[in-house]
Amino acid sequence: MQTTDKNLSRRNFIRLGSMTGAALTIGYAMPGLANEAAEILTAQKAVEKGIELTAWISIDKTGKVTILNHRSEMGQGSFQAVPQMIAEELEISLDNVNIGFAPGHQSKYGSQSTGGSSTVRSAYKTLLRTGATAREMLIQAAAAKWNVKKNESYAENGFVIHKPSGKKFGYGELVEDASKLTPPKDVKLKRREEYKIVGKPLARQDNPNKINGKAEFGLDVKIPGMMYAVVERSPRFRGKVKSFDDSATKKITGVKNVVKVSRPVFAYECEGVAVIADSLWAALEGRKALKVEWDDSAFEHLDTEQLYARMKEDLKKTSLSQRTGGNPEAVFQKSEKKVDAVYETPYESHSCMEPLNCTAHVKGHKVEIWGPIQAPDWIQQDVSSRLKVAPENVTVNMTFLGGGFGRKAFTDYTYEAVLLSKEINAPVQVVWTREDDTTQGPFRPGAVYECKGSLSNGRITSLQAKMAAQNMNHQWSPVPDKTSFNDSDIEGFAASYFDNITNYSFSDVPTESPIPVMWWRSVYSSTNGFAYESFIDELAAAAEKDPLEFRKAHLGGEKGERYIAILEKLGELTNWKDKKKNDGWGVAITECFSSIVGEAVKVSKNSAGKLKIDKVFAVMDCGWYVNPDIIRAQVEGSIVMAYGAAAVHETHFADGKAVETNFHQYKMPRINEIPEIEVHIMDNDEKPGGVGEPGLPPFAPALCNAIFDLTGKRIRKLPFNINEV
Amino acid sequence: MVIHNLIASFTKLFLMASYNLSINGKTYKVEADPKMPLLWVIRELAGLHGTKYGCGMAQCGACTVHLNGNPVRSCTLPVSSAAKQTITTIEGLSDDNTHAVQKAWLAEQVPQCGYCQSGQIMAAAALLKRIPNPTDQDIDNAMVGNICRCGTYPRIRKAIKTAAQMMAKASN
Numbered sequence: 001m002q003t004t005d006k007n008l009s010r011r012n013f014i015r016l017g018s019m020t021g022a023a024l025t026i027g028y029a030m031p032g033l034a035n036e037a038a039e040i041l042t043a044q045k046a047v048e049k050g051i052e053l054t055a056w057i058s059i060d061k062t063g064k065v066t067i068l069n070h071r072s073e074m075g076q077g078s079f080q081a082v083p084q085m086i087a088e089e090l091e092i093s094l095d096n097v098n099i100g101f102a103p104g105h106q107s108k109y110g111s112q113s114t115g116g117s118s119t120v121r122s123a124y125k126t127l128l129r130t131g132a133t134a135r136e137m138l139i140q141a142a143a144a145k146w147n148v149k150k151n152e153s154y155a156e157n158g159f160v161i162h163k164p165s166g167k168k169f170g171y172g173e174l175v176e177d178a179s180k181l182t183p184p185k186d187v188k189l190k191r192r193e194e195y196k197i198v199g200k201p202l203a204r205q206d207n208p209n210k211i212n213g214k215a216e217f218g219l220d221v222k223i224p225g226m227m228y229a230v231v232e233r234s235p236r237f238r239g240k241v242k243s244f245d246d247s248a249t250k251k252i253t254g255v256k257n258v259v260k261v262s263r264p265v266f267a268y269e270c271e272g273v274a275v276i277a278d279s280l281w282a283a284l285e286g287r288k289a290l291k292v293e294w295d296d297s298a299f300e301h302l303d304t305e306q307l308y309a310r311m312k313e314d315l316k317k318t319s320l321s322q323r324t325g326g327n328p329e330a331v332f333q334k335s336e337k338k339v340d341a342v343y344e345t346p347y348e349s350h351s352c353m354e355p356l357n358c359t360a361h362v363k364g365h366k367v368e369i370w371g372p373i374q375a376p377d378w379i380q381q382d383v384s385s386r387l388k389v390a391p392e393n394v395t396v397n398m399t400f401l402g403g404g405f406g407r408k409a410f411t412d413y414t415y416e417a418v419l420l421s422k423e424i425n426a427p428v429q430v431v432w433t434r435e436d437d438t439t440q441g442p443f444r445p446g447a448v449y450e451c452k453g454s455l456s457n458g459r460i461t462s463l464q465a466k467m468a469a470q471n472m473n474h475q476w477s478p479v480p481d482k483t484s485f486n487d488s489d490i491e492g493f494a495a496s497y498f499d500n501i502t503n504y505s506f507s508d509v510p511t512e513s514p515i516p517v518m519w520w521r522s523v524y525s526s527t528n529g530f531a532y533e534s535f536i537d538e539l540a541a542a543a544e545k546d547p548l549e550f551r552k553a554h555l556g557g558e559k560g561e562r563y564i565a566i567l568e569k570l571g572e573l574t575n576w577k578d579k580k581k582n583d584g585w586g587v588a589i590t591e592c593f594s595s596i597v598g599e600a601v602k603v604s605k606n607s608a609g610k611l612k613i614d615k616v617f618a619v620m621d622c623g624w625y626v627n628p629d630i631i632r633a634q635v636e637g638s639i640v641m642a643y644g645a646a647a648v649h650e651t652h653f654a655d656g657k658a659v660e661t662n663f664h665q666y667k668m669p670r671i672n673e674i675p676e677i678e679v680h681i682m683d684n685d686e687k688p689g690g691v692g693e694p695g696l697p698p699f700a701p702a703l704c705n706a707i708f709d710l711t712g713k714r715i716r717k718l719p720f721n722i723n724e725v
Numbered sequence: 726m727v728i729h730n731l732i733a734s735f736t737k738l739f740l741m742a743s744y745n746l747s748i749n750g751k752t753y754k755v756e757a758d759p760k761m762p763l764l765w766v767i768r769e770l771a772g773l774h775g776t777k778y779g780c781g782m783a784q785c786g787a788c789t790v791h792l793n794g795n796p797v798r799s800c801t802l803p804v805s806s807a808a809k810q811t812i813t814t815i816e817g818l819s820d821d822n823t824h825a826v827q828k829a830w831l832a833e834q835v836p837q838c839g840y841c842q843s844g845q846i847m848a849a850a851a852l853l854k855r856i857p858n859p860t861d862q863d864i865d866n867a868m869v870g871n872i873c874r875c876g877t878y879p880r881i882r883k884a885i886k887t888a889a890q891m892m893a894k895a896s897n
Binding site for chain 2: 073074075076077203204206207208209210211212213214215216217219220253279280281285352353355400401402403404405433434438629633634636637638639640641653662663664668669670671672674676677
């Protein structure tokens, strides 16, 4: 099917729905942000009550259904998952649905910031309920028309059918009557075994336009009268513009303006000089001709070596404890069998395939923004408070995102575009070059971990993990409260370990650095997972236990069922018990964003002695789920990205600047390096967990544990060169 | 004074040239700086947005188009060297998503974010034209220049094999 006409502006959507009888438009009113308590309303009722509706579904008189997706689509599949949930309860086929993006509006849509693998798990109940409510109203309208009892009728595939007579109405024939009804409360939701759409690997509705060039990304936005801007950005993170010479730039045809601009990155302003032109090419050429002098005196110019030396020094300091149980240090001291290890993980760039960009148009007190955006509601608030305009005067229009991974959940690149539009009094598209995107950050913070553990009779008697890393939260203030621990210390660590290891401590020392850092797919779990699951493996080896069995022995107990089931499934998929002596097998299990993932990796060496990853097995437990094929795709992609950060790329710093500028230096995993990946999804009735991120953290430790199994060599520093193992 | 102004306006100008470009069977008459990369000509002057900017230095393949049937990185190819040749972009692969590679891409549900996929598809289509039944090694060689940050590589490999089968069936 074609999705060319699937874009519908919200304005049209609501106008359509507000015309009494012309359509059934249903959604909910948000009392604050509590989704569970949301009141489901028709557009008509909302108009009467004078409240604005968070509209999700609109059915017009022709029976055409439109569903709004309130989350960003950056590849993770919200564009499919949200309609798939609504369609299930509404009893329609997804093939006849138009899907639109809801623009950013927090008071209407609740949190739209798409991160933390949260779309399904935060909204599934409300979305199911909204679909079911519309369905019940359509059935009620049909029953009234036929003058029959409501329970004699049912809905199926866009029709309400009267069971005894076989009479039926299409939804379009019912919207006029249904729109006048009061939405019933406490509608009955379908049981899971009744699902026809949820839980099925349906093809994504956005994909037909992603194979023919029609999907609109941020860089494809064109606004009448739009100018292009590229910004010569300070190569050092907090550099200020001392002066600039734009005489050569201004000679270039098409260049209209050269202005200083800054963008807020946490508590700091990142400065640059923008070249604004009537074509992108002219702006790019103009930037090349620009000369800027920077003032870099107010902050440190760090090298990677200095930074990691500092983190290691920090490990000697007293740490801030997030979670402690028992008396781990005393147990460790008294123990006869001690293990300790230090792990290092790198800084990373997000490097979305679509470089950052944003289009903005400031018209007096009104602001309109278009772009690849993960946090439309946050951007609305940010622009509103900085520019002192009312939030409802800030419209944030969503495009598809060419990758996000956390970077496009920030507000710096959008505000910069707003400032430039205001300055030139015209719509402007700010385009980041790949070099801007790779060198400017914020980056995933690197981290160094010191792990200590003790063993007795093959069991862990104490476990201590101390992390030295930049604390992202400390960046919000120039003088942060440095006594607050990093609340992500235990992120990624499978929770059931806490029930089986009595003496433990997780703590951190916040490392100081002017390098901007932020969330990167799976956030601290992406580095924590490597340290903790490598260390569990070291403990297993010291205990002379099979690493899979050792994990089972430390993840069982009352709340351990899901963990044991995952490990057993991995054992079954890999035929773990019968693995050959000369094979290299590694396993790891991590938990984040309410999902648990276990992965096993098989490695071997070819005749030339070169290491090869033969296969990766992943078992994902994300509880109740919507689309298994999207889940598999997300786990596959997470593994590829994890492989990149484990063995391919790293952002280095020298003299206060990022060293790698483009893909020739910041290398990416390529198709020839990627092994076969087999993903299994657990079936259970647990609450839904995240899907986009949890597959990432277990890969690096599982790979390194496999290399240990094959070679006896422990890899404790990422990234490593797979050709030199 | 007049001469001075003339010189000034000349230095302000790119050395613009006029080109007749054949893109997807249609002729586009464009005025462009000869060194302007074909990518920007396709996107900004021809208004075809399916071809993507990824790196600007032929490292990622997001800008892959066909020049006389061969895959090229349009981000480093000056427009001057593309004139009088046949250019095909993703928009020209088929009118209705029916090229075997497109069908296979849907069958295997390859795209995630989708940004790199125009380039991936153009590289794969060129591969299959040259080698109708590619081995894994052939696929590696042809696709190693195309980055996908979402990590759709396992599905790309599968889809290329599916497309090869579809094409073989269609020609039988």
